[in-house]
Amino acid sequence: MSKNLRINNKQFVDETRKLSFVFNGKKLHGYKGDTLASALLSNGIHLVGRSFKYHRPRGIMTSGSEEPNAILQIGNDDALTEPNVRATEIELYDGLVCNSQNCWPSVKFDIGGINNFLSPLLPAGFYYKTFMWPANFWEKYEYFIRKSAGLGKSPTKQDPDMYDHRYIHCDILIVGGGVSGLIAAKIASDDNKKVLLLEDKELLGGSLIYDDSDISKIDDQKSSEWLKKLIDNIKKDQNITIKTRTSLAAYHNYNFLLARQNLTDHLSVSDRNNKIRQRLYKIRAKKVIISTGAIERPQVFHNNDRPGIMLASAVKKYIDYYGVRCGLENVIFTNNDSAYETALSLYKSGTKLNAIVDIRDNSSSEIVNQVKSLGIQIYWNHTIVDTKGYKRINKVTIMKLNDKGNDVIGKKIELNCDCLAISGGWTPMVHLFTQSGGKLRFDNKDNIFVPDKTNLDQLSIGSAKGDFELDEVLKNSIKDTKKFLQIENSNFDKINVKCSKEKEKKNIWLLPSDKPLSNTKPFLDYQNDSTAKDIKLALREGFKSIEHVKRYTTTGMGTDQGKLANMHALGIVADTTNTNMGDLGTTTFRPPYTPLTFGTIVGRNVGQFFDTFRKTPMHEWHVDKSAKFENVGQWKRAWYYPKDTETMHDAVQRESKAARESSGILDASTLGKIDIQGTDANEFLNRVYTNAWSKLQIGKCRYGLMLNEDGMVYDDGVTTKLGENHYLMTTTTGGAANVISKLEDYLQTEWPELDVFLTSVTDHYATACVCGPNAKKIINKIFKDLNLSDESFPHMSFKEVKLGNINCRIMRISFTGELSYEINVEASYGKYIWEKCIEAGKEFNITPYGTETMHLLRAEKGFIIVGQDTDGTMTPVDLQMDWIISKKKYDFIGKRSLYRSDTIREDRKQLVGLLTDDPNEILEEGAQIVKDENKKPVNMLGHVTSSYFSPTLKKSIALAVLKEGKQLKGQKLLVPMINKTIKVTVSDTVFLDKENERING
Amino acid sequence: MFLINCPYCGVRDQSEFVSGGEAHIARPKQPTELNDDQWAEYLFMRKNIKGIQFERWNHVHGCRKWFNVARDTSNDKIEKIYKMGEQPPKI
């Protein structure tokens, strides 16, 4: 396709650097400086995709982030491919491979295109209406809908690229490096402010930088020349940090913003190795200036979506910046002066412009006069009523508008064209402003929403605020920036701007056609295929709120968030319902402004860095012994230690047998530990635990249950009295952080009069727990001088002893029911003491066991695990632990709630034991328990919370919570599973050693 | 993401703090004297207003201190930060 579409342009596109790329399997060429879109256009390619619903051929329409059609799949590598990339935003690189999305089998012949001919059958809400019922057909519908919908393909392999996060603090953040942003940056810097300037394109300067005309001048210089000098100054400025290829993704409260910088996407693939692909900046700005500019509006008329129909500003940019003609025979369709700049650019580049169709009656601005003087045909007060050309526009039909602008009169005129440049005026990019919580105001004169109220220290300037002509952009930007920064004078105060356009425009949201509306296709949202007709249908069907209309018609719901569609949708709703647009309110724009890759969001927090994890001092020992680990909170805990080919079941059976028959050892270092000191420490324990603590002697330990104020079990653990005013509390592994927070809360807010200090010492100590009938012998081998007799060192007591220079705190407490010693040492001696125990226990076959065996051993004894057998809805009474509730204490956390009408209900779920009729059948944790499975709906009585096979009892045991469980002991119940129903009998929760004899070895 | 001016540490990012809900709800001194309704009032009933709300915040990843915050829930603007035990400001 060498149709001489490329004009020589040395400034922004480097024609000495030819780049090759592949589009839909075809090898093409472009140059360094091109976007993928400009390169495609220079090859005569407009048709790049199919629309979402009707599969109509669609072409490149814009030159920026508002592009609704040219969204492509980039790359064909399983790991690197990226869907939904705008051809207008991606810079061309050598070797780029891209494909059209949403069409099958090919963009030129697309089966879904049949929907276009069926379109009378596919009105707004079609999917909602048709696929509603019968409900059980949904799965079939969904398959077809998903197959025919879907934008692009996700990568299926892990992303090999590197991403990065960085924090930036600045005085002034300026978003948008166009002329107004640049002026603001310079004013702020001259006032000695630290400025961060973000520009999403490769180059600074916005649209003025490639404006090649002589009709607007700044200080008597060509405006682009004046701007280049300003940019040179800014680049040298020490106060200004510039980040290009950086787009603002989100604007949060308190001037916290996220921006994404593209670092390698413009490089050829071979140059990207070992480089960070994208960086996410987390910005805290004292003040923010939004200078994001404006986007041009299309116009809404019959068949306004054919390939070759583009925004007038885009046609101008492709010529002036990229040196690419979008067509060889052009027609311009406008309602305002700005499209006349496109006319001049076409003329200057020697590109044929057949006519300008303007819906206004006339304009006598300087620029229009200049165009008139070139002899270009202008059809005033005309509108386009139809267009022709399936895969590329080839003709437009125009007619004269009547006085009211709501119908057409006279005879049809046909104009040939292969490119139609349309302009409907400009829409300020207020997305970031609204994201930040700012409220918009509707300007009835200009038909635009402009920034109004904000709570943040921020300012919108330039076209983003609704100034579109160069003179007002410059003068207001200077004035507003000075006021915002409280500056008296700036170097721009005497600026002299000459502007040749006028602001007058004529706004008709939906242009009339000679055909009735029902026979036309005036598109609003190109990506989602919603038309003006759909909006009117939604209104007829009773949708009033703009948010509902939007969802029903899917207008503005695409990946472009309706950047082009929203204003017209609102305008048509306002016209149809006779409402003022300002009263309708605008839709909410949500972050991200443009889509972000997941890679950027997660940055370096991938794989092992996804979350921090905590290891005990003995961790390496467990690794050496091939332990399997389980995550408990952030801890990695040894789960079980398989030998040779053992399964988990085998290992757990062996480990628990050893602990019961001789000795086992558990790494209990992860238990939460809180050091409690102060003269009121004892009173404090009385208030936070359900049981009484007043009589606890120094050197003794006590188990405590902690409730929430609502009476539900929150945590449990053993607390040891180390000294008169000194205790060591242990908590569950997962609950440690929450428990200390809760205790601090009560201390600081409810009981500030108590003299109590809490310190988290979880990481300070390591704990080796030796248990089993031979535990005493093992401990005796290590601590030879320690009197381990039951009289001297009974159950639930504590000794502080030295092993060489190591201070050891030994608690004789048991979570297994066996004779058991917990040795606590400073963390750095953890591995030493562990190995010491292993060595001493060798002759007794000391067996390390993990959390799974620990759970089995305690379940045999009916000991609960908070968070497994409880779920925040269990009181101590529900757990049949009434014995731990002090009757004497006047108050403790949760006490009052234990006799609320709800907590004293007899039919609450209560903790029970379950035995399966077949002793070899192990229940599944979480399985539901029922009495009668035939009566529907089946009444669920409760569920299994813990379940194991006990090698000591040689049968399966389980704990469960069961409605009225206390009354049901001995009852036969059912546990229905997918393939079978398991018969169970309700039992006591203690399965082994009900007399507690093992505790003494 | 707010910035919160911890009265003990200074201005820090919101991610260092946790919110503890409505402030100035004192735990009854004699819970056993209360009937179910009165106890439920303390236990469950919390305001959720649009406008200035008095809240408790904890600098959990910092000094671990609790303090009070007067925050406008409509725009997250923090009007005042004051210590535990102090009376709510008139706003």
Ligand SMILES: [Zn+2]
């Ligand atoms: Zn603090």
